[in-house]
Amino acid sequence: MSFSFDIYDFTSFTKWIDVSLTSYCTPFWAMIWEMLIIGVAILIFYAVVGLFLVYAERKVCAFIQNRVGPNRVGPYGFIQTVADLVKLLFKELVTIKKADKFLFNLAPFIVIIVNFMVIAAIPFAKGLHAVNFNIGIFYMMAVSSMGVIGILLAGWSSNNKFSLIGAMRSGAQIVSYELSVGLSMITMVILAGTMQLTNTYDPVTNQVLVHGIVDLQKDGWFIFTGHLPAIIAFVIFLIAGTAETNRGPFDFAEAESELTAGFHTEYSGIKFALFYLSEFMNMFIVASIAATIFWGGWMPFHLGHIFGDWVSGFNNVMDYIPPFVWYIGKTFVIIWIIMLFKWTFPRLRIDQLLTLEWKYLLPINLINIILMALVVLMGWHF
Amino acid sequence: MSGNQFMFYLFGAVIVIFSILAVTSRKILRAAVFLLFVLIATSGLYFMLNYQFLAAVQLTLYAGGIVVLIIFSILLTSHISEKFEPIKPQKSIFSALAAIIGAVLCIITLLDYNFKAGNAIAADLDMTVIGKALLSYKYDGYILPFEVISILLLAAMIASIVIAKKIKK
Numbered sequence: 001m002s003f004s005f006d007i008y009d010f011t012s013f014t015k016w017i018d019v020s021l022t023s024y025c026t027p028f029w030a031m032i033w034e035m036l037i038i039g040v041a042i043l044i045f046y047a048v049v050g051l052f053l054v055y056a057e058r059k060v061c062a063f064i065q066n067r068v069g070p071n072r073v074g075p076y077g078f079i080q081t082v083a084d085l086v087k088l089l090f091k092e093l094v095t096i097k098k099a100d101k102f103l104f105n106l107a108p109f110i111v112i113i114v115n116f117m118v119i120a121a122i123p124f125a126k127g128l129h130a131v132n133f134n135i136g137i138f139y140m141m142a143v144s145s146m147g148v149i150g151i152l153l154a155g156w157s158s159n160n161k162f163s164l165i166g167a168m169r170s171g172a173q174i175v176s177y178e179l180s181v182g183l184s185m186i187t188m189v190i191l192a193g194t195m196q197l198t199n200t201y202d203p204v205t206n207q208v209l210v211h212g213i214v215d216l217q218k219d220g221w222f223i224f225t226g227h228l229p230a231i232i233a234f235v236i237f238l239i240a241g242t243a244e245t246n247r248g249p250f251d252f253a254e255a256e257s258e259l260t261a262g263f264h265t266e267y268s269g270i271k272f273a274l275f276y277l278s279e280f281m282n283m284f285i286v287a288s289i290a291a292t293i294f295w296g297g298w299m300p301f302h303l304g305h306i307f308g309d310w311v312s313g314f315n316n317v318m319d320y321i322p323p324f325v326w327y328i329g330k331t332f333v334i335i336w337i338i339m340l341f342k343w344t345f346p347r348l349r350i351d352q353l354l355t356l357e358w359k360y361l362l363p364i365n366l367i368n369i370i371l372m373a374l375v376v377l378m379g380w381h382f
Numbered sequence: 383m384s385g386n387q388f389m390f391y392l393f394g395a396v397i398v399i400f401s402i403l404a405v406t407s408r409k410i411l412r413a414a415v416f417l418l419f420v421l422i423a424t425s426g427l428y429f430m431l432n433y434q435f436l437a438a439v440q441l442t443l444y445a446g447g448i449v450v451l452i453i454f455s456i457l458l459t460s461h462i463s464e465k466f467e468p469i470k471p472q473k474s475i476f477s478a479l480a481a482i483i484g485a486v487l488c489i490i491t492l493l494d495y496n497f498k499a500g501n502a503i504a505a506d507l508d509m510t511v512i513g514k515a516l517l518s519y520k521y522d523g524y525i526l527p528f529e530v531i532s533i534l535l536l537a538a539m540i541a542s543i544v545i546a547k548k549i550k551k
Contacts, residue, residue: 027385028385098462099462100462102412103412103415133438134507134509135434135435135438135509138435139438141438142439142441142442145442145445145446145450146422146441146446148446148450149446149449149450152450152453152457153411155457156453156456156457156462157411159462164457167457168454168458171450171454171457175450175454194509210508
């Protein structure tokens with residue numbers, strides 16, 4: 001099979017890698033090599049996006065507070081975060097004498113591994129995803145529910161009151177907001193009628209076996225086709241997703257003014273950097289899930305045929321923009337919204353946070369699910 | 383050795399080693415973490431069987447739900463310096479004997495049964511089949527156990543709220 005690379009459809013490219021690897025070695029070693037390639041690719045992606053997000057956060061913060069932000073290292077301070085990373089790499093890893101060293105060292109890895117497992121399921125572009133289960137969305141929810149364990153372990157094993165309180169807070173927060181995140185995703189699953197993220201094709205006839213959520217949004221993103229209940233679900237998902245990632249205005253787990261730095265007070269050097277990076281990547285994951293199930297992931301902006309015949313020309317123009325660009329663009333718009341939350345709203349109190357979830361978001365969510373089921377049953381969606 | 387076999391032995395080894403560590407560890411939170419590894423490896427076995435739904439349920443309920451609950455309660459109750467007393471030798475001998483006898487009995491029964499290895503490739507289970515079976519009231523449906531469990535959970539939730547509520551005098 002000859003080399004083929006198409007920026008609009010990565011299916012042939014990934015197939016080329018697979019075929020050429022199996023022609024060089026046994027299937028077992030081909031699988032190992034593929035896993036290695038995917039692992040390294042995700043690792044690089046993770047580091048690059050993480051560094052960029054740290055830079056973006058500082059610039060957005062500066063923009064809102066009427067400052068310039070990082071501007072010394074590189075053009076517009078673009079390499080500032082690389083310099084920060086190098087500094088963190090050379091810092092001493094302080095060992096805490098009375099800490100539980102095994103759990104203390106394990107905790108950052110749990111957080112990072114959970115991130116990786118979620119990223120594996122994200123469809124970045126057509127044919128560009130590591131795994132594609134028929135339970136795609138449920139898999140993401142299941143895996144990301146383990147992230148809190150890393151935070152709890154970090155807080156407890158540091159043997160520090162502030163860390164412990166930070167971990168407890170974040171535990172209570174994540175466990176309760178997981179409900180809202182899950183329910184708002186289920187609302188969209190009702191509209192989609194499937195949990196799979198990307199189409200699976202019959203290997204011989206090349207016909208669609210199961211429709212995926214991204215491909216179903218070809219004639220309009222779910223936020224438009226699902227109108228009112230979809231918009232409600234989107235707003236709830238954004239709020240609950242921000243709370244899930246421990247970001248402001250929900251950042252009790254590391255409220256600087258009260259708890260020094262919360263659950264990662266005792267961490268230094270690269271171990272601290274892992275926590276810091278995973279927090280930004282969590283935000284990236286929430287944003288890309290929102291982009292995938294509400295804004296169509298890598299699917300270009302298409303108008304449905306109810307607008308008339310002229311839309312096919314418009315749709316063709318939109319198709320010229322590569323899917324990966326669409327995906328990254330949508331994700332960063334949502335990230336920007338989440339960043340705006342942090343720098344505009346003051347931090348809530350813990351009781352206000354729990355009231356917001358249990359007394360407002362959860363009932364609204366449950367009613368919204370019934371509304372969405374009604375809309376789908378009556379065929380009121382587009 | 384094929385990839386599947388390799389992964390099976392890997393998961394099996396992880397389950398056995400961390401199960402033993404979970405019961406022998408003298409620090410309670412470490413035991414909980416070892417239990418977490420056992421549960422994750424079990425879900426890995428389900429993924430190997432292509433039964434992804436059960437694997438994800440295993441991850442959400444056990445790894446993300448029950449272990450988090452266990453860790454949370456440990457965080458609330460125990461201090462980092464606490465350790466279990468070392469177990470007396472005669473006690474550990476008797477419990478080891480009981481465990482080994484149980485394991486031998488299980489293995490004998492398992493080997494006695496004539497399992498037939500199939501060559502068919504495990505097929506993806508369609509989610510709609512699971513959903514319809516859960517909500518069907520026909521003879522192959524599970525709506526009654528589903529509802530009974532929900533009532534049980536509701537009762538447990540109300541009971542815990544009543545217990546936790548402050549009594550006004």
